[in-house]
Amino acid sequence: xxxxxxxxxxxxxxxxxxxxxxxxxxxxxxxxxxxxxxxxxxxxxxxxxxxxxxxxxxxxxxxxxxxxxxxxxxxxxxxxxxxxxxxxxxxxxxxxxxxxxxxxxxxxxxxxxxxxxxxxxxxxxxxxxxxxxxxxxxxxxxxxxxxxxxxxxxxxxxx
Amino acid sequence: xxxxxxxxxxxxxxxxxxxxxxxxxxxxxxxxxxxxxxxxxxxxxxxxxxxxxxxxxxxxxxxxxxxxxxxxxxxxxxxxxxxxxxxxxxxxxxxxxxxxxxxxxxxxxxxxxxxxxxxxxxxxxxxxxxxxxxxxxxxxxxxxxxxxxxxxxxxxxxx
Numbered sequence: 001x002x003x004x005x006x007x008x009x010x011x012x013x014x015x016x017x018x019x020x021x022x023x024x025x026x027x028x029x030x031x032x033x034x035x036x037x038x039x040x041x042x043x044x045x046x047x048x049x050x051x052x053x054x055x056x057x058x059x060x061x062x063x064x065x066x067x068x069x070x071x072x073x074x075x076x077x078x079x080x081x082x083x084x085x086x087x088x089x090x091x092x093x094x095x096x097x098x099x100x101x102x103x104x105x106x107x108x109x110x111x112x113x114x115x116x117x118x119x120x121x122x123x124x125x126x127x128x129x130x131x132x133x134x135x136x137x138x139x140x141x142x143x144x145x146x147x148x149x150x151x152x153x154x155x156x157x158x159x
Numbered sequence: 160x161x162x163x164x165x166x167x168x169x170x171x172x173x174x175x176x177x178x179x180x181x182x183x184x185x186x187x188x189x190x191x192x193x194x195x196x197x198x199x200x201x202x203x204x205x206x207x208x209x210x211x212x213x214x215x216x217x218x219x220x221x222x223x224x225x226x227x228x229x230x231x232x233x234x235x236x237x238x239x240x241x242x243x244x245x246x247x248x249x250x251x252x253x254x255x256x257x258x259x260x261x262x263x264x265x266x267x268x269x270x271x272x273x274x275x276x277x278x279x280x281x282x283x284x285x286x287x288x289x290x291x292x293x294x295x296x297x298x299x300x301x302x303x304x305x306x307x308x309x310x311x312x313x314x315x316x317x318x
Binding site for chain 1: 265267277
């Protein structure tokens with residue numbers, strides 16, 4: 001039988017936020033929150049090499065028009081020939097009465113897996129020297145224009 | 160009054176260096192230390208999406224012509240629609256009699272904040288498995304050609 005996975009410890013901090021990405025087209029500067037900065041080189045049909053820079057709102061609920069509690073600033077790119085798959089590096093920037101500080105995150109966004117983990121590799125301010133895991137779950141997407149990811153942030157090292 | 164920020168421990172290693180970035184134009188290969196590799200897609204007027212790769216000198220004083228004590232190798236990009244804001248991932252490469260090794264750093268460069276923190280996520284050589292915080296302060300800039308950042312490097316985990 002499969003080796004039972006080591007039970008993971010209880011996080012010292014845990015919160016769930018929704019990440020909203022609205023891709024810049026040609027004329028919607030007002031609403032867009034991200035923009036592609038490379039042209040995919042044609043390696044397969046799943047946007048391999050498309051790199052997107054973002055400043056995306058993070059909300060407590062699923063509504064992208066809710067007041068953001070943080071901003072996600074960073075980039076992702078698509079990196080698979082025969083299916084959609086991505087890679088992320090970004091910072092969660094908190095600037096509210098509740099939280100002041102940042103969390104730095106990177107890892108593989110294995111899009112065809114229902115829930116996938118990335119690493120929180122560091123934190124600053126209220127999150128001084130924190131480390132942990134973020135679990136991504138694709139919540140919804142509308143063509144190439146908008147997608148929402150549920151991000152379950154679990155810190156296992158808190159100062 | 161503002162909640163007194165939790166006292167941060169004393170760093171096990173701490174040094175301040177100046178980062179100098181001289182942007183490649185058209186004909187100044189000799190002096191340039193960085194170059195843009197994307198064309199900003201037009202999302203706002205603050206260079207959103209401009210991605211710059213650099214191999215920049217790090218000096219002990221403010222003079223970019225002083226002998227560098229390290230090189231900063233990595234990239235930054237601008238990522239905000241309505242103000243200047245950036246994101247960095249880079250390595251400090253030390254190759255002197257004093258230090259041999261590297262420090263790996265990433266995070267949000269919140270340019271409109273006087274001093275802002277990024278994460279030292281790892282280290283090698285003399286900095287084996289180190290972790291900590293780097294505080295950025297913009298020291299000066301000359302148009303789009305040159306800028307200098309004071310980087311206060313504080314390691315809180317040293318082997």
